[in-house]
Amino acid sequence: MAESAAFEAACTCLEQSGALDRLAARGTIRLALKQAGLEPKTVSARQLGVVLEKLLPAELTSRGISAPDELIRRISKALENVDGGARGDTPEAIFARLGS
C-alpha cells in the first residue's frame, strides 16, 4: 500500500520549497509522524495539520531551518487541497465504536 495523499502532498511541498532535498524532506515528516504515533500510509490531512502545528517546527529547526513558520503555512495550504486521506474503518475508529 502506498503512502497517503496527505503525506505525499506535505513531502512534495517541503521538497519544492528548496529547504530540504527529497530524502531529507520525507525523513523529516516521517520522524514527526512517528513522534505523534501516526503512519505515513494512513495519516489524514487533519492529523498532519496537528503534526505541522505541534511537532514539525522543532524538526525543521533541528535541521537548520531558522524560521519554519512560512514553510509550515505553505504546507498547511497544500494540505487544504487533499481530501480526508485516512481509511474509513481504522483500528482507532473500530475500538472507539466497540466501547461506546
Next chain:
Amino acid sequence: MQALAAAAIGLLVVVSIAVGFRLLALHRKSGAAPELLLGWMLLLSVGVGYPLLIAADRARPEWSGTLYIISTLAVNVGFSLLFGFTWKVFQPDARWARTLAGAGVLVMLAKAVQRSFDVHARGVIHVASEPLSESLLQTGPVLVAYLWTAWESLRYHGLMRRRVRVGLADATVSDRFLLWGLMALFVASGVLLNAVALALGVEVFTSPWILLGSSVTGLSQAVLLVLAFLPPRSYLNWVRARAAASGA
C-alpha cells in the same frame, strides 16, 4: 480451590455472554464486521464452548460425546473468528495477515471436524488423556491467535499513547487497546499453562496449582473484558483524568 476456579470461569462465561450480545447489538446498528466477529467469537468460544467442555468431562457417558462435539465446534469456530477479527481490524491490507488468518481458520476447523469424527468412532475423549501431539494441534493455533492479537493491540496502544499526547486521540480508546492486548495475553498464559500441564500429565481439573492459575487468568480476563467493552463511567473518567494529569 475448585470452587474458586468454578467461580472465576463462571464469571468469565457470564461476562463473555454479556459482552458478546452487546457487540452483536452494536453490529445491528453499524452493520460492520469487527463487532460481528468479536461478538460471535465470545459467545461461541467462551459462552457456549467452555461450559459444555467442562460438562462433557463430567456428564454421563451417553451425553458426554455429544456435549464434547458441540463444545469443540463452538470453541474452534469461535477462535477462527478471532483470527478474522485481528486480520480485519489491524492488518486488512497485508497479504501475510490474510494468509496467517486463513491458515489459522483452516487448522481450527479441521481439528474440530477430526475431533468430532474421533468421538463418533471411539466414543468419549477426555481432554486430559488426549495424546500430546493431538493436544498441541488444538492449543497451538489458539495460542497463535491470542499472541498475534496481543501483539497487534499492544503495538497499536503504543501508537495511540503518542496520539493522545498531541491531542489526536481519546485516552479511553487508547486504554481500550491496552485492555484488549492484556486480555489476549492472559488467555495465552492460561492456554500455555494448561498445555504444559497436559504435557506433564497433570490432571488439569483437579491440580490445585493449575486451578489457581486458571482462576487468576479467568478473573483477569473477566475484569479486562468489562473495562474494555462495558466500561463503567467512573472508570472512563479516571482514565481521562489520568491522561490529563500526565499532560495529554
